[in-house]
Amino acid sequence: MRNIFAVARREFQGYFNSLIAYVFLVIYLLLTNWLFFRPFFLNGQADMRNMFAIIPWVFLFFVPAITMRLWAEEKKIGTMELLMTLPIKDSEAVLGKFLAALGLLATALILTFPTPIIVSTLGNLDPGPMWGAYLGSILIGAAYLAIGVFISSLTENQIVAFIISIVVIFLLYIMGNDMVLFSAPAAFASVLEFLSLGSHFDSIGRGVIDLRDIMYYLSVIVFFLYLNIKSVESRKWR
């Protein structure tokens, strides 16, 4: 436990030391608010749905940007050898890095709080869907993060990690899309829909918090963190 927090703390500080955090937070807030407020006054509805509908697409690019360095950089500089010979278990290092990235993502989400506050002063904001959407955002963000951190552990090139992460997350997201489901065989379609990152987000975003959706995201996170532990261990059997 102590080690997980030590690693997480170091990585989290690392984001701020290397300016990644500032760039990430500023651009994220500018982009989401601009995308949200642009149609907001035209629609004239005190509704946050537009803000959250774009979250999976914004995260598609932002999450790989914060996960790409986590392992790739350690491998490239050689600090991997330093880290893995400290008395830290592989699983502790993996969890620490995941938590640090999650911390940065959560910070970004918390910093969007002024937006719903502004909206609620302009009209009657329904808090139910809003809190649901925040929960859904952190869950889908965490799932993206788990995938991104895992892919970062497969290469020592950050750009490769970034691009592959985008592709993998995009495919996992899009496979529940109607367009894909329509062209897939019927039996296969429901499996695709269930496994897709996107379909579970839509229902939470509407304010319908279903335990199955939460379990789905938690399973994705656990699965990719497990793969991550294995890939870090793989140095031992290569």
Added chain:
Amino acid sequence: MIEVRNCVKRFGPTVAVRDISFSVPKGEILGLLGPNGAGKTTTMRILTCYMPADEGTVSVAGYDVATDSVEVRKRIGYLPENAPLYKEMYALAFLDFIARVRGIPASKKQSRIDDIIEICGIKEVLHKRIGEMSKGYQQRVGLAQTLIHDPDVLILDEPTTGLDPNQIKQIRDLIKEIGREKTVILSTHILPEVQATTNRVLIMDYGRLVADGTPDELSKKAKGAESLVVQVRGPEESISDLLTGIEEVTRLRLADSEEEFHRFELSVTNGRIAAEKVFSIAVQEGWTLRELRPESQSLEEVFYELTMGEREEQ
């Protein structure tokens, strides 16, 4: 303190470490010497639990690296090759991170870090990013990181590469100082380093151990003898005849001639007696003696012989 028994490590078809065994008692500074690719780094990675051996047993401070890896890692301070450190971190924050992971209680942490800063002489750079420091300071921060938990065993992979001569001397002195109380293994391919810092040397080549002994022992062992360099003025033929006639001289070679001066290299069984005899012959014959000095074989030659000799056989 360290026991390595029949350790083997393969990477696919290549064998990086072939059946090596050695042990290091407490308080010894051991130099691991060998050309690049000899298996030094792999051996160190096995000792530090970065990767396991394929065969054989390795134990550190009584704990097996395969089964008690965390216990082993707690007792080792390791500086990997080129001192890889988190470049964007400030030195103090980095040491704080290491202290946390090393489980140093919060109450003792500050005084411990202060001690290490003092020992390693990094006070001036504490508030700099590691990436902005000179290579010498980076190396010291790397060394500081290995010492923070007062480990029993220090493993340093080429601790002086990339440093200037002054820095090299400082790091060597530091290692010697530390080595008084701890078991140290350091690898290098710089020979003077071994002579300057270690009290025992293992030479590795092609993943095998090819020699084990103190630096002096190894120097003496090679070719078995000392040699003398003699430079005299006189008729070349009679000089070589008379010098070969000396009982202690086993071999004589004309190294170079410059006008009337001839320089000979003599392999001798007893350098002191041979030198006396050379001197008295020169006095008798009226030669001008310009140079007469013993030359023990350098570790460099021993190293070359052991590693290249092997290669030629293959």
